[in-house]
Amino acid sequence: MLYLKKYFTEGLIQFTILLSLIGVRVDLDTYLNNQLPPLREIILGPSSAYTQTQFHNLRNTLDGYGIHPKSVDLDHFFATRRLLNQVRSLDHLRLPSTELSAWLVHRDPETVVSATSQSGPSIALDNGGSLEDVNNSEASAMRGAGGATETTYSPSGEDSLGAVAPEDIQEQADRETSDDLSKEDIDLIDILWRQDIDLGAGREVFNYSSRQKDSKAGKPNEENEEAGGREENWRNGLYLQAVQSLTHVDGETGESIPEELTSLGAQTSLSLQECLRLLEATFPFGEESEFQNSSSTSQLTAPTEETPSTSQGLPIQAPISQSDTPLDLEQQWQDIMSIMELQDMEVNNTAVNVTTNNDSNNNNASTTESATSFGVLPSSLINQDVSLHQASLPSCSQDFPTLFNPELDSTEGQRPTLVRLSSSNSSNINSTFGTTNLTGLFYTPPLNSSTNLSTTPVLPDPFTSLLEESMLDEISLLDLAMEEGFSQAQASQLEDELDSDSGLSLDSSHSPASPSNSETSCSSAASSSSTSATFSEEGAVGYSTDSEAATVEAEEGAVGGCQPEYSKLCRMSYQDPSQFHGIPQLESVNHNHTYNLPLASPYSEHSQLSASSSKKGRDKQIQQTKLQPPQDFIDRQTSRDERRARAMDIPFSNEKIINLPVEEFNELLAKHNLNEEQLSLIRDIRRRGKNKMAAQNCRKRKLDTILNLEQGVQDMRRDKARLLKERMEFIKCIRQMKQKVQNLYQEVFAQLRDEEGRPYSASEYSLQYGPDGSVLLMPRSMTTEQGHKPEKKQKDKKK
DNA sequence: GGACATTGTCATATC
C-alpha cells in the first residue's frame, strides 16, 4: 500500500507539474491543508519511509538518535511541507487559468456559444478525484493486503480504512476550500444534481448532493469554501459518471453524450480526461446509423440531464471496469487526436468547398443538432427528435448523414446536395480513394455556412495546442493505466521485490508489472503490444523508482543516513533540488546530497569516510553504537586513511585535509610542523578523498545518463505507440469513409434511369468521378479502357 | 562459494 500511494503521489505531482506548464492552475494546497484524508494519504503516504526528508533531518539535527524515524508527527510534518513546497515551487510556472471546456466548445464550427465555466483547477481536482476513485476501487482489493495499516496515520481518526468511501471523500471535500464558483454555477449544479437523481441515478453516487444543500445553507462567509467543496463533490460525481459513460459509451454507442455535454460544457470546467471522453463520444466515428433511433429516445428526458448512464438506464453505481477505463481513455484520446487532425483538414477544405446551396431545412436541423450535441445552446433548443449522429460527427461521419440519410435521399433535398457535390471543385485528390476525386463528397453541405465558417478558422488553434499537450494525456493515461492495472498481486510482488533491497535496478521492476498491465492497457489490436509495453514500463518505472527511494529512505532513516547512499537517492533529490525549498533544515538536507559538501558530524574527524560499508553494515554499526563505547564505534567507522591519520598524529581532520581549498590547505600544512611522512600521508589522504568524491560524482553522472537515456527510450516508445494508435484511427476513419462513399455510390446509381426509365445495370455501367468533381455514368468497358478519363458519356451529371 | 553490487583506490586523461 505504501508503494501504491507513493506511485499515486508521484503521478499526481507529475500531472500537476504538467498542468502548471500548460497553464492550468493547480491548487493542491487546499487538499493538503485541509487534510482530506484519502487524498492526503495518497499524496503524503502513511509512512515516513515515503519522504527522504525525515532521516536527513534527524541526522542533521539529532543524528538519528532519540526519535523514532517512523514518528507519525514527523511523517505528517515533513511530508506535508515537502509536498506543499513542491507544489508551491510551481508558482512561477503558473499561467492564467485555462478553461478546458472552452477548448471543447470551440471545437464545433456550429458551436457559437461557448461554455464559460470554471477554470483549470478542476483538472487537478478531477485527477485527484480519479485517484480517489481508483483508490476506492482498489482499496477493496488492497485491504486484504494490508490497507488497514493506513489507519494509523489518519490524523483525524475518522477513517477506519485507508481507502475512504466516496461519501467520505465528498465529506472532506465539502470542508475544503477550493476555487471560486459563482452562485449561479452552484445553483445550476444543484439543479443538475437533482435532475440526475430524478432521472434515476443511484442515490449513493450523489449523496454529496444532500451535503451540498447542507453546505449551501452554511455560513455566508464560507460560501466560497462551500462552493469549492461543492464543486469538488460535483466533479467527483462527474468523474464517476464520466467513467460510467466511458465504460459504456465505447464508440459503438454514445447516445447520451450530448446530454452530458449539455450540462458539462455549459456549466463547469471539465477535467481533461472528461473533456476528451466527451469529445470522443461527441465525435464517434461513423456510427450514426446505429444511433438514429436510440439517440432520440435518449433525449426524451429533461433537456439538461447530464448523466448518460442514467439516461441509458445503466446502473450508475456499476463497478467501474478496471481494465476498460484506461483503455477507453487512451483509445478516446487517440480518437480525438485523429479526429482533430482530420477536422483540421476538413476545416480548410470546407472553407473552399462551401460555395452553394442552402437547404433551409437541413440547415436548421443541422444547426440544432450540432448545438444539441455540444450542449452549449440553451436547453430549450435541444431537439428531442434530433438524431445525434448527424450532429456528432464533424469530421469523419458528420457530413455523411446528410448525404446518405435515406430520408434526404428520398426527398428533393438530395438534389441540391448532389449538385453541390458534383460542382465542388476541390483539387485535392485523396490517394486513399485512388485517383477518383471524392473529396467533395466529404464536405459538409453549406448549411449554416455563414455562421459556421466564421467560427471555423478559430477552431484548430486550441486543439492544436491540445494536441501538443498530448504528453499530458500520456501522463494521466499512464497513471490510470497503472491504477487500473495495479492488482493486488502486482502490488505485493513489487513490494517484495522492493523489499529485497536490490538497490537501483533499472529494469528489474519492469517485468512484474508489465505482463498484467499489458492485459489491461492494450486497446487497439494493432498497437496493443507496443502500447501495453509502454504503459506498463512507464508505470513500473515510476513506481519502482519512487518506491526504491522510499525504501532506501526508510532504511536510511533508521540508520541515520549516510552519503554513500546518494546514488540511490539521486533521482529524486537531484532532479528536484527545489523540493524542500522554504524549509531551511530540509534545504540543507537536500544540499547534503552533494558529495562535494561532506557533512559535519560529532565525529567530524571521521565523518568523511565514516560510511565505509553497506547499509546492513551500518545497521549493525548503529546497533553497536547503542551498546558499545563510542571509541569502539569510531574505530569501526574509520577508514584506512582515518586510521592512518590518527596513527600518524595528524593534527587535523581528514575532512579538512580533503575539502579545504588549496590555499587554506597549504596554510594548514604550514601552520603545523609536520614531518615528511605526515605530509605525504596528508597529501595522499587529500588525493584519495577528492578522488573518492570524484568517483562518486562520476558514478552519479553515469547513472543519470543511463536513466536519461532510458527515459528517452520510453518516451520514444510511447510516442511510437501513440502514433500507431493514431494511424489505426485514421485507417479506421478512412475505411468508414470508403464505406460511405460506396453506399452513396450505390444509392446514386440505383436512382439513375436511362431514357426509357429503366435502371442501369451495375454490371454494364459505373459511376466515375471526374477530376473536376463531376459524376459521370460510364459503361464499364469504357471505364476499363479509359481509366480516369470519363468524359464521354456525361449522361447524368446530377447532384 | 559464487554472483553481484557497492565503494574505495589507483592510474591516467583532461581541464
Next chain:
DNA sequence: CTGATATGACAATGT
C-alpha cells in the same frame, strides 16, 4: 607546469 577533476579499471567488502 600544477592542481583539480573525470573516468576506466581493479580490488575489497558486503549481500
